[in-house]
Amino acid sequence: MRNLVTGDQMKEVDRYTIETIGIPSLVLMERAALAVVSEIEALVNKKSNIWVLCGNGNNGGDGIAVARLLHLKGYKIWAILAGTRESGSREWLAQLDIAEKIGVQLVNFPEFPPGECNLFVDALFGVGLNREVLGTYKEIMEKVITYGPEITVAVDIPSGIHSDSGQIMGTALRADVTVTFGFEKLGTMLYPGKGYSGRVVVADIGFPAQSLSAIRPSFFTFESGDTKEIPLRPAYSNKGSFGKVLVVAGGRNMSGAAYLSALAAYRTGAGLVKIFTIEENRTILQSGLPEAIIATYDPEEAEADTASFKELLKKQCEWASVIVLGPGLGREPYVKNLVEEVLTNAYVPIILDADGLGAIADHPDLTGYFTENIIVTPHLGEMARLTGSSVEAIKKNLIAAAREYADRFGITCVLKDAVTIGALKDQRTYVNSSGNSAMAKAGSGDVLTGIIAGLLALGLEESDGAALGVWLHGRAGDAVREKYGSYSLLASQLTEEIYTILQEQTR
Ligand SMILES: NC(=O)C1=CN([C@@H]2O[C@H](COP(=O)(O)OP(=O)(O)OC[C@H]3O[C@@H](n4cnc5c(N)ncnc54)[C@H](O)[C@@H]3O)[C@@H](O)[C@H]2O)[C@@H](O)CC1
Ligand SMILES: Nc1ncnc2c1ncn2[C@@H]1O[C@H](COP(=O)(O)OP(=O)(O)O)[C@@H](O)[C@H]1O
Numbered sequence: 414m415r416n417l418v419t420g421d422q423m424k425e426v427d428r429y430t431i432e433t434i435g436i437p438s439l440v441l442m443e444r445a446a447l448a449v450v451s452e453i454e455a456l457v458n459k460k461s462n463i464w465v466l467c468g469n470g471n472n473g474g475d476g477i478a479v480a481r482l483l484h485l486k487g488y489k490i491w492a493i494l495a496g497t498r499e500s501g502s503r504e505w506l507a508q509l510d511i512a513e514k515i516g517v518q519l520v521n522f523p524e525f526p527p528g529e530c531n532l533f534v535d536a537l538f539g540v541g542l543n544r545e546v547l548g549t550y551k552e553i554m555e556k557v558i559t560y561g562p563e564i565t566v567a568v569d570i571p572s573g574i575h576s577d578s579g580q581i582m583g584t585a586l587r588a589d590v591t592v593t594f595g596f597e598k599l600g601t602m603l604y605p606g607k608g609y610s611g612r613v614v615v616a617d618i619g620f621p622a623q624s625l626s627a628i629r630p631s632f633f634t635f636e637s638g639d640t641k642e643i644p645l646r647p648a649y650s651n652k653g654s655f656g657k658v659l660v661v662a663g664g665r666n667m668s669g670a671a672y673l674s675a676l677a678a679y680r681t682g683a684g685l686v687k688i689f690t691i692e693e694n695r696t697i698l699q700s701g702l703p704e705a706i707i708a709t710y711d712p713e714e715a716e717a718d719t720a721s722f723k724e725l726l727k728k729q730c731e732w733a734s735v736i737v738l739g740p741g742l743g744r745e746p747y748v749k750n751l752v753e754e755v756l757t758n759a760y761v762p763i764i765l766d767a768d769g770l771g772a773i774a775d776h777p778d779l780t781g782y783f784t785e786n787i788i789v790t791p792h793l794g795e796m797a798r799l800t801g802s803s804v805e806a807i808k809k810n811l812i813a814a815a816r817e818y819a820d821r822f823g824i825t826c827v828l829k830d831a832v833t834i835g836a837l838k839d840q841r842t843y844v845n846s847s848g849n850s851a852m853a854k855a856g857s858g859d860v861l862t863g864i865i866a867g868l869l870a871l872g873l874e875e876s877d878g879a880a881l882g883v884w885l886h887g888r889a890g891d892a893v894r895e896k897y898g899s900y901s902l903l904a905s906q907l908t909e910e911i912y913t914i915l916q917e918q919t920r
């Protein structure tokens with residue numbers, strides 16, 4: 414598990430470290446600059462022309478320190494100063510004073526250094542960026558973009574990227590490498606910022622563990638090895654020890670959704686999986702996944718005799734310890750009753766997805782049945798329908814959208830995108846860092862529901878199950894891409910890789 418921070422949280426950590434712990438600001442800055450220099454040295458040689466663009470806050474202070482350290486090592490270096498002395502931060506002024514005495518080559522914008530730039534260091538704005546980039550700063554950025562440096566190294570965060578949302582604040586500078594300090598900022602984890610950041614190096618510049626006490630760290634991601642949090646299977650056990658997953662899924666022409674979800678639940682470790690689907694899907698599912706129990710209903714009867722259908726649903730719910738509700742159910746009128754009955758009768762965790770969410774969007778009063786053991790897993794289109802917002806508006810701040818929906822109902826909301834967000838009911842927010850665009854294919858989401866169900870069946874509670882499920886799903890996607898490349902993934906192959914990731918458990 415790795416903590417992530419907002420810009421303001423990072424400033425609090427800085428402040429606590431400097432003011433309460435007593436590590437001087439310039440010491441942190443020196444270590445920050447050393448970390449950047451060490452990355453730069455791996456990318457260039459002494460013949461390279463290096464330009465460092467320095468704003469006049471502490472990000473710019475880091476930049477001047479980088480220029481000084483490289484100058485002392487004998488690199489060909491120019492520092493471009495973007496702001497005025499009058500508005501320079503205390504540390505920036507201190508760095509400038511040192512650089513001038515040592516003879517670092519400096520130019521003031523609009524002047525630019527002569528010749529070409531082989532490596533560009535972006536130290537214009539860091540976590541202090543708090544508004545749209547306009548005027549002179551915009552001009553500077555645009556000029557840098559026209560110069561087209563061969564390699565760009567961003568200091569802390571690419572300038573122009575908002576450290577909380579990853580949004581571009583008017584203009585931003587694209588980096589090949591971002592050296593960030595202490596903790597990764599949300600802005601480099603989220604698109605479009607993630608796409609501007611290149612490889613992100615998190616440098617330890619000496620923030621002590623206590624500095625986290627200045628904030629309540631609530632954003633996190635998983636990294637390799639974290640699947641170890643998935644419970645081991647005790648030797649003294651039987652299939653009943655590992656949960657009963659009821660997959661309520663698969664309408665007309667949609668048996669695949671039920672298949673993928675049920676298969677993923679088994680592959681993740683569930684002891685028993687039952688698919689509750691329409692009679693028409695029985696044969697295909699029975700032959701495709703003979704390990705699953707199949708229970709069926711007739712959609713016409715479900716429509717005509719709601720009392721019997723409700724009774725049938727009640728029995729299914731009583732059997733289950735985890736329920737997946739929605740993949741491929743379709744949008745026939747009886748689906749509303751089905752969703753309502755399951756939400757009313759189930760006292761176990763429910764993963765509500767796809768057409769299950771569609772029923773909620775069409776009948777918002779159904780949210781009245783939401784309890785804390787609900788996990789909703791909308792993609793952006795489904796989220797837009799659920800909230801009445803637009804996809805564009807949701808994309809501007811994925812975390813806020815997921816968090817707001819989860820908090821409104823006290824549930825867990827997994828908002829699926831290239832970077833999936835898990836707004837967990839325990840108030841932590843998971844930001845996913847696994848997965849890839851090969852997974853942008855029909856059926857991937859069905860597999861996710863099954864993986865989360867499998868984890869809950871193993872005994873994880875909703876928050877951990879949702880976050881680890883998203884992580885595991887993405888890792889499986891990464892494993893498939895390793896073998897099959899970016900184009901050819903089939904959602905069913907995700908289920909075939911689950912075991913490779915789960916083996917980390919026993920390694
Ligand atoms: N001692 C510390 O506090 C440390 C700070 N560090 C660096 O300091 C950075 C943060 O420094 P600052 O808080 O000084 O902020 P920045 O250097 O990110 O920004 C400088 C100033 O730009 C102004 N600004 C914001 N948006 C603007 C816009 N759109 N147009 C024009 N001006 C704008 C802000 O008022 C801000 O004070 C970090 O990202 C990191 O690089 C590191 O050296 C580690 C230690
Ligand atoms: N570009 C991408 N990078 C990483 N993961 C992705 C990408 N595109 C889609 N995914 C993942 O694939 C899944 C798609 O889910 P969903 O849209 O519900 O598909 P379906 O309903 O067809 O099963 C989500 O978990 C999502 O996070």
Ligand SMILES: [K+]
Nearest residue numbers: 535538570572
């Ligand atoms: K920067």
